[in-house]
Amino acid sequence: MACRIAFVLFPGFQQLDLAGPMAVFEVARLARPGSYGWRLVASAPPVVRSSAGVAWPVQGLPRRLGGLDLVMVIGGDGVDAACADVRLVAWVQRASRSGARIASICSGSLLLAAAGLLDHRTATTHWSRGRQFAAEFPAVRLQPDRIYVREPAQKRRQWPELWTSAGMTAGIDLCLALLAHDHGEDLAREAARQLVVERRRPGGQSQFSPLLDLQRPDGRFGALLDDVRREPARDCSVDALAARACMSPRHFARCFRAETGATPAQAVERLRVEAARAALEGGAASVLRVSQDCGFGNTERMRRAFVRLLGRPPAAFRPGGRVA
Incomplete structure (x- = not known):
């Protein structure tokens, strides 16, 4: 039927x-x-x-x-x-x-x-x-x-x-x-x-777009997001971000999601992936170095973030798709 x-x-x-x-x-x-x-x-x-x-x-x-x-x-x-x-x-x-x-x-x-x-x-x-x-x-x-x-x-x-x-x-x-x-x-x-489309973009893959409209021109977190973008390897835990915003962690997390539509962790991950992608496409020395400079700590954590948000591993964004 x-x-x-x-x-x-x-x-x-x-x-x-x-x-x-x-x-x-x-x-x-x-x-x-x-x-x-x-x-x-x-x-x-x-x-x-x-x-x-x-x-x-x-x-x-x-x-x-x-x-x-x-x-x-x-x-x-x-x-x-x-x-x-x-x-x-x-x-x-x-x-x-x-x-x-x-x-x-x-x-x-x-x-x-x-x-x-x-x-x-x-x-x-x-x-x-x-x-x-x-x-x-x-x-x-x-x-x-x-x-x-x-x-x-x-x-x-x-x-x-x-x-x-x-x-x-x-x-x-x-x-x-x-x-x-x-x-x-x-x-x-x-x-x-x-x-003529891919059969399986996994349901967990992100609908990635730079910053995903995180930053409002009149939003209270614009300067904070700029700081994360400039220094992605800095401590970006909720506690650290809340302290930089002069707010309690709980109040910060609630206000941040209400304004941006994302949790602080999601926003930080997107900004780090954006920074890492730009570095890799620019011919950065190695995937390992990029993972450290962009705050992931190790290549496996960065790989999981890339696959989740972009559907491809970091090495795919190096010129010629070379694996470091």
């Missing part, structure tokens, strides 16, 4: 957030007829205009939810208005109680959070929304570095299976993982080959 999908759209949705996942399921259906079927739904049919200005035909939100196996909320700039759409939020809440799996692409996770579906559960979102997400939904265990996150269903608590992804192309990663979960790795690899 086909997995019946409802792609949930709203005015100002991002077309790539829809097109990427739809392409994964289209390729799967061509390879295995009857494996997936879908419809586009929204709270204000018959058309919804994307952020690019293209109008997409949609159906209304289904009253009967028993015919859906997967509800996937698409992201985009219009998500803030969508979170204030009482009818849409209520429908997503009903969908979560229907037995369907619930997923989001990019900033669509904010709508799931607004519906209360992510409270006390792990999720991710687009890096540019991390600070907003952490401030508005503190009950969610946000992991802003992740490409996608799968939270298994918990029947005892009546929590549905949840999938959330980072921005745009990460939606393809999520859907390939869904495809492998449903039909095995062979079909997922075939879909990836057809789409």
